[in-house]
Amino acid sequence: MRHSGRDRRKGEEQTMNQLERTLAIIKPDSFAGGHTGEILAMIEAAGFRILGMRMTRLSKAQAQGFYDVHRGKPFFAGLVEFMTEGPVVVLALERENAIKAWRDLMGATNPAGAAEGTIRKKFGTAIDRNAVHGSDAPETAAYELGFFFSGADLA
Ligand code: ATP
Ligand code: MG
Secondary structure (H helix, E strand, O other): OOOOHHHHHHHHHHHHOOEEEEEEEEOHHHHHOOOHHHHHHHHHHOOOEEEEEEEEOOOHHHHHHHOHHHOOOOOHHHHHHHHOOOOEEEEEEEEEOHHHHHHHHHOOOOHHHOOOOOHHHHHOOEOOEOOEEEOOOHHHHHHHHHHHOOHHHHO
């Protein structure tokens, strides 16, 4: 039996309103620059619930493991160097459509092309010093959340 338009809309609405989790990082440049507080305020103002938050300093092996998908790319060594240069704040965020919503708030990878009002526009200074990280898909969010937080922390 075919679903009526009404049923289909209802189904889409439920999918759209699904609570979702994503992993965010306040990168070494924005932490060192003293922008952590303002970034956290932007996160809260955008309706994210902070499920987990931890300050840490990544080892080289951790940064390589975290960005494993980029291993072999020309910018990989520089990315690892940057991510290990100072403390970071890792965050587990929850919201409806959290993955896309957080990437929208971050702005484009290259701050030069990021939209007004985004975090990267405000605090990023170069493509390889772009203030914040965000998961890019449900599978990567699951991997990245598990990389920094135990299931018990986020229950
Ligand atoms: P992130 O994964 O950090 O949230 P992103 O998903 O917007 O950023 P990716 O394509 O996953 O971008 O790249 C990971 C990181 O590698 C970027 O944040 C950026 O710092 C760096 N990077 C990506 N492309 C380049 C490039 N062409 N030159 C230098 N650094 C780059
Ligand atoms: Mg990415």
